[in-house]
Amino acid sequence: MKQNDFKFTVISQQKNSRAGVFGTPHGEIQTPVFAPVGTQATVKSLTPKQLKETGASLVLSNTYHLYLRPGPDLVQEMGGLHNFMQWDQPMLTDSGGFQVFSLSEMRKIDEDGVSFRSHIDGSTHRFTPEKAIEIQEKLGADIIMAFDECASPYDKEYSQKAMNRTHRWVQRCVEAKTRTDQALFGIVQGGIFPDLRTESARFISELDLPGIAIGGLSVGETKQEMYSTLEIVNAILPIDKPRYLMGVGAPEDLVIGVLRGVDIFDCVLPTRLARHNAALTFKGKLNLMNAKFAQDKKPIEEGCTCYTCQTFTRGYIRHLIAAKEMLSGTLISIHNIHMLQQLMKQLRQAILDGTILETALEFLSGYEYKSGKFADTLINKEDL
Amino acid sequence: MKQNDFKFTVISQQKNSRAGVFGTPHGEIQTPVFAPVGTQATVKSLTPKQLKETGASLVLSNTYHLYLRPGPDLVQEMGGLHNFMQWDQPMLTDSGGFQVFSLSEMRKIDEDGVSFRSHIDGSTHRFTPEKAIEIQEKLGADIIMAFDECASPYDKEYSQKAMNRTHRWVQRCVEAKTRTDQALFGIVQGGIFPDLRTESARFISELDLPGIAIGGLSVGETKQEMYSTLEIVNAILPIDKPRYLMGVGAPEDLVIGVLRGVDIFDCVLPTRLARHNAALTFKGKLNLMNAKFAQDKKPIEEGCTCYTCQTFTRGYIRHLIAAKEMLSGTLISIHNIHMLQQLMKQLRQAILDGTILETALEFLSGYEYKSGKFADTLINKEDL
Numbered sequence: 001m002k003q004n005d006f007k008f009t010v011i012s013q014q015k016n017s018r019a020g021v022f023g024t025p026h027g028e029i030q031t032p033v034f035a036p037v038g039t040q041a042t043v044k045s046l047t048p049k050q051l052k053e054t055g056a057s058l059v060l061s062n063t064y065h066l067y068l069r070p071g072p073d074l075v076q077e078m079g080g081l082h083n084f085m086q087w088d089q090p091m092l093t094d095s096g097g098f099q100v101f102s103l104s105e106m107r108k109i110d111e112d113g114v115s116f117r118s119h120i121d122g123s124t125h126r127f128t129p130e131k132a133i134e135i136q137e138k139l140g141a142d143i144i145m146a147f148d149e150c151a152s153p154y155d156k157e158y159s160q161k162a163m164n165r166t167h168r169w170v171q172r173c174v175e176a177k178t179r180t181d182q183a184l185f186g187i188v189q190g191g192i193f194p195d196l197r198t199e200s201a202r203f204i205s206e207l208d209l210p211g212i213a214i215g216g217l218s219v220g221e222t223k224q225e226m227y228s229t230l231e232i233v234n235a236i237l238p239i240d241k242p243r244y245l246m247g248v249g250a251p252e253d254l255v256i257g258v259l260r261g262v263d264i265f266d267c268v269l270p271t272r273l274a275r276h277n278a279a280l281t282f283k284g285k286l287n288l289m290n291a292k293f294a295q296d297k298k299p300i301e302e303g304c305t306c307y308t309c310q311t312f313t314r315g316y317i318r319h320l321i322a323a324k325e326m327l328s329g330t331l332i333s334i335h336n337i338h339m340l341q342q343l344m345k346q347l348r349q350a351i352l353d354g355t356i357l358e359t360a361l362e363f364l365s366g367y368e369y370k371s372g373k374f375a376d377t378l379i380n381k382e383d384l
Numbered sequence: 385m386k387q388n389d390f391k392f393t394v395i396s397q398q399k400n401s402r403a404g405v406f407g408t409p410h411g412e413i414q415t416p417v418f419a420p421v422g423t424q425a426t427v428k429s430l431t432p433k434q435l436k437e438t439g440a441s442l443v444l445s446n447t448y449h450l451y452l453r454p455g456p457d458l459v460q461e462m463g464g465l466h467n468f469m470q471w472d473q474p475m476l477t478d479s480g481g482f483q484v485f486s487l488s489e490m491r492k493i494d495e496d497g498v499s500f501r502s503h504i505d506g507s508t509h510r511f512t513p514e515k516a517i518e519i520q521e522k523l524g525a526d527i528i529m530a531f532d533e534c535a536s537p538y539d540k541e542y543s544q545k546a547m548n549r550t551h552r553w554v555q556r557c558v559e560a561k562t563r564t565d566q567a568l569f570g571i572v573q574g575g576i577f578p579d580l581r582t583e584s585a586r587f588i589s590e591l592d593l594p595g596i597a598i599g600g601l602s603v604g605e606t607k608q609e610m611y612s613t614l615e616i617v618n619a620i621l622p623i624d625k626p627r628y629l630m631g632v633g634a635p636e637d638l639v640i641g642v643l644r645g646v647d648i649f650d651c652v653l654p655t656r657l658a659r660h661n662a663a664l665t666f667k668g669k670l671n672l673m674n675a676k677f678a679q680d681k682k683p684i685e686e687g688c689t690c691y692t693c694q695t696f697t698r699g700y701i702r703h704l705i706a707a708k709e710m711l712s713g714t715l716i717s718i719h720n721i722h723m724l725q726q727l728m729k730q731l732r733q734a735i736l737d738g739t740i741l742e743t744a745l746e747f748l749s750g751y752e753y754k755s756g757k758f759a760d761t762l763i764n765k766e767d768l
Contacts, residue, residue, distance in 0.1 A: 040707040041700075047714065049691070050431075070678065070703045077679055078699050086695050294454065295461055307433070311470050315462050316425075319454045323424040326710055330431065 006183040006210040008242045008263075012352045016234060016261035019351040022211075022242050024090040024142035025181050026082060027057070031242060031263040032347055034254060034340045035060045035092060036270060040069065041085040043337075044271050045330040048086045053307060054334055055341035058090045058143075060266040063135055064099035067125075068118050072138035080140030092143040092266070095132040095173075095187075098215070098247070101150050109149065111165065129172035137179050144177075145213060146170040148187040153221040159191030166215075167203050174207065183210040185244060191216060192225045194232050201236035212237050213244040214262070218253070223378060227256050234261035251280060251343055252367055252374045255360050258347045259384055270336030275329045277321045280336045282343070284368030286314075288332065293318040306338035357384055390567040390594040392626045392647075396736045400618060400645035403735040406595075406626050408474040408526035409565050410466060411441070415626060416642045416731055418633065418724045419444045419476060419650040424453065425469040427721075428655050429714040432470045437691060438718055439725035442474045442527075444650040447519055448483035451509075452502050456522035464524030476527040476650070479516040479557075479571075482599070482631070485534050493533065495549065513556035521563050528561075529597060530554040532571040537605040543575030550599075551587050558591065567594040569628060575600060576609045578616050585620035596621050597628040598646070602637070607762060611640050618645035635664060635727055636751055636758045639744050642731045643768060654720030659713045661705045664720045666727070668752030670698075672716065677702040690722035741768055 005023050008031075012019040020031040035058040036043050036051065043051050043059065051059070061081060066072065078084045081091055100107055100116050107116035113128030132147035147169050151162035170186045177184055186204040190196030204212050214233050217226045230245065237243055242263040248254070249267020257265060270280060277289040281301040286293075288300070299309035300317070308317075308331040320328035343363070350359035361384055364375035375381060389407050392415075396403040404415040419442040420427050420435065427435050427443065435443070445465060450456065462468045465475055484491055484500050491500035497512030516531035531553050535546035554570045561568055570588040574580030588596050598617050601610045614629065621627055626647040632638070633651020641649060654664060661673040665685040670677075672684070683693035684701070692701075692715040704712035727747070734743035745768055748759035759765060 040703075040709055042704060042707075042709050042711045045710050045714070047434075047691070047711065048695070065707075069707050070699075074679060074699070074703075078681065078697065084697075084700055084703075086700075295458060297462065307431070311432070313462065313468075315454075315458070316468055316470075319424075319458075319468075320426060323426075323449075323453050325424055325426050326429050326713070327426045327431065329710070330429070330714070 005181070008211070008240060010239060013239075014351050014354055014356045015259070017258050017347070017351045017356045018239075018261060018263060019348045020242065020263060022263070024183070026088060026090045026142050029058050029090050029264075030348060032254075032258045032344055033058050033264055034249065034344045035264065035266040036337050037062070037266055037268045038085065038087070039268070040065050041075070041081060043333070044275065045326065045333050050307070050330070050334055051087070051337070052089070054338040055345070056089075056337055058092060058264070059087055060092045060094065061085075061139070061141065062099060063093045063096035063132065063139065066093075066139060067096060067135050068120055072135045076138040076140070082140065090143070091141040093136050093139050093141040093145065094246070095136065095145040095147040096127055097132070097145075097148045098150050100127055129169040130176040133173050133176040133184075137177070137182065141182065143183045143185060143211065146173040146184060146186045148189060148215055150189065150216045150219065151191055153191040153216060153219055153225070156191065156193055156196075159189070159193055159196055163189040163196050163200050167200070170204065170207065174209070185209060185211040185213045187213040187215040187246070188233055188237075189216045192221050192229060194229075197229055197232050198236060201233045205236060205238055209241070211242040211244060211264075213246050215246050217245065218248045223253070226253070227260065230257060230260040230262065237261075249340065251340065252364060252369060252378070254340065254343060255347065255363055256379070258351075259356065259360055270340055271333045274332035274336050277328065277332070279332050280339045282339070282363065283366055288314060288317050288328075289321050290318075300332070300335050301339070304335065304339070304342075306335050308332070308335040360384055389565070392595070392624060394623060397623075398735050398738055398740045399643070401642050401731070401735045401740045402623075402645060402647060403732045404626065404647060406647070408567070410472060410474045410526050413442050413474050413648075414732060415647040416638075416728055417442050417648055418638060418728045419648065420654060420721050421446070421650055421652045422469065422471070423652070424449050425459070425465060427717070428659065429710065429717050434691070434714070434718055435471070435721070436473070438721040439729070440473075440721055442476060442648070443471055444476045444478065445469075445523070445525065446483060447477050447480035447516065447523065450477075450523060451480060451519050452504055456519045460522040460524070466524065474527070475525040477520050477523050477525040477529065478630070479520065479529040479531040480511055481516070481529075481532045482534050484511055513553040514560040517557050517560040517568075521561070521566065525566065527567045527569060527595065530557040530568060530570045532573060532599055534573065534600045534603065535575055537575040537600060537603055537609070540575065540577055540580070543573070543577055543580055547573040547580050547584050551584070554588065554591065558593070569593060569595040569597045571597040571599040571630070572617055573600045576605050576613060578613075581613055581616050582620060585617045589620060589622055593625070595626040595628060595648075597630050599630050601629065602632045607637070610637070611644065614641060614644040614646065633724065635724065636748060636753060636762070638724065638727060639731065639747055640763070642735075643740065643744055654724055655717045658716035658720050661712065661716070663716050664723045666723070666747065667750055672698060672702050672712075673705050674702075684716070684719050685723070688719065688723070688726075690719050692716070692719040744768055
């Protein structure tokens with residue numbers, strides 16, 4: 001491990017937005033950063049070479065899925081996750097908590113941990129904070145996550161109970177951790193309730209971990225609730241630790257998240273949209289199955305420098321979709337991830353240049369959102 | 385069109401095997417050559433960049449599929465097939481005949497052409513020799529095929545009827561052709577019957593077309609029947625024209641085909657096998673879903689220089705298959721096509737070196753075929 005691993009340096013700050021560098025054993029992460037998701041040790045339909053060409057640095061993989069298949073022992077035997085999937089840049093694994101809680105009928109929570117059934121074969125398993133750390137140590141990502149409980153956002157009693165349990169569990173995770181070449185991040189919970197979020201942000205901050213995640217958002221609450229929760233939490237979190245907003249990846253949310261002081265994001269959105277024929281552009285989403293694109297000789301987005309836009313027309317991609325050719329998913333995934341990487345680069349540069357407010361407003365004013373411009377429909381511009 | 389387009393030069397010949405060069409408007413093809421198949425204007429799961437890296441030069445696409453979707457007018461409007469799918473090297477389209485005849489219950493043949501129903505939506509369509517040429521001229525491949533009738537190989541009466549019709553139709557194709565930058569190949573038919581094959585080879589040879597295909601093989605006959613038919617036909621075909629064995633791609637058949645004087649092959653085999661988890665190696669096929677590969681740290685084939693083998697273990701690919709990740713199809717397709725390209729390169733070099741018999745025997749002696757070595761089970765070595 002290099003001397004400066006897990007050191008976070010804020011290079012430039014403008015209002016709450018930060019441009020930083022986070023050191024990991026697999027290289028530095030320039031923040032703000034968007035991490036694509038490789039659920040099962042692969043970002044769906046892309047080779048690591050194609051993924052690297054999108055500009056991606058940090059990649060997330062899911063502990064729940066890898067635990068079930070191929071299993072942490074096998075991944076460890078194969079040299080760890082980086083080696084297994086041949087991603088030589090920084091990686092992050094979640095704790096499996098979110099996926100396990102999402103199983104709803106198929107899991108049972110107690111103070112010690114969670115018993116659940118596999119979505120693959122119905123077999124029974126158990127995660128505890130200690131187990132989540134053990135698995136993540138075998139997987140070997142650079143950043144690992146504490147085992148937390150994510151409540152439904154509007155249930156205050158449950159949110160409080162889940163938050164308190166999350167606080168007890170993060171301490172057990174700290175205790176259980178043995179590897180020094182992995183950074184353990186704690187997770188702030190508390191639903192949409194300002195008092196709970198405040199309490200949780202303070203509690204997690206005091207643990208002095210190398211990074212802090214904001215969990216339990218983008219799970220059913222409104223965008224305004226998400227944005228105001230970010231404001232409350234980030235006002236408390238220490239400025240010298242990276243802040244990771246989990247599971248968020250819509251372009252408008254990345255922009256607002258950066259304005260609210262978030263440094264790291266992850267989401268399946270760009271690849272999931274791609275498999276459903278939707279392309280992300282700086283002007284909004286395009287459904288490429290639309291017949292109007294059949295003879296369109298333009299690339300997905302004019303001026304885009306990704307392989308897909310440099311090579312193929314909308315018309316060709318529309319044909320691949322209509323013909324049910326899997327290459328469409330690959331080509332749109334390349335574009336979508338590249339688009340989010342470009343967006344993050346522009347935001348980072350704007351912070352360095354001191355123009356983040358103008359850059360954010362310009363993007364949001366041009367971004368089509370539910371048949372309006374995002375800046376007009378969802379944001380009070382003074383709030384930026 | 386360059387001066388030397390469609391000129392075929394035999395650089396070296398050893399017994400019946402030939403190493404040659406065939407000039408096309410999109411570059412020279414070094415023969416013998418194996419063409420992967422891009423049925424719907426895409427070699428399934430691969431970008432043109434990945435395909436090029438396998439060493440592929442000539443790519444085949446299917447007239448029947450492209451006629452139905454996206455339609456020849458659209459492809460023409462988009463600048464032709466090369467531009468549409470962004471393949472800048474030589475291309476070949478079949479005539480649609482084979483696919484249409486494969487529809488069995490859904491087609492009706494008469495002297496003028498074939499009426500058929502689309503496998504996509506049941507709509508009715510009609511191909512004639514003239515129509516097949518018109519479509520292929522709109523698609524714009526470098527090599528186009530005459531519209532032929534492929535009979536079932538053991539029915540002599542039908543084989544003769546189909547052969548005679550194929551002979552009448554190829555003349556109509558020659559008449560219908562208007563573009564000078566495409567090479568029209570005629571097709572030899574005649575089932576497994578030496579007298580019919582002899583007659584057909586003579587008839588097609590006399591047309592003095594820039595290349596000649598051998599059709600109606602690999603459609604249910606035995607390997608010995610295929611090999612002896614090749615011997616009969618190639619003894620008649622002119623030596624100064626490329627010979628194209630349609631729809632054949634098993635490694636053992638490529639080797640025997642080259643020994644019998646074939647210059648061009650195509651087949652969906654490498655990509656279809658890949659989607660069914662099977663890898664082609666110089667020692668035989670591997671089913672990578674097999675549990676014994678789960679922790680195998682070796683590449684698919686040791687010493688292989690393809691991206692897949694240079695990057696990933698069998699264990700990782702086996703995980704992708706088990707997890708139903710589409711990347712497995714991409715990675716195995718890359719390897720399988722690369723393997724056939726390497727095989728063809730080795731055969732070509734052996735012809736140039738005068739060692740084709742030894743090279744062929746060495747390959748066939750090491751190649752596992754139905755739990756034996758191909759050279760021991762299926763070939764009388766003196767026949768090589």
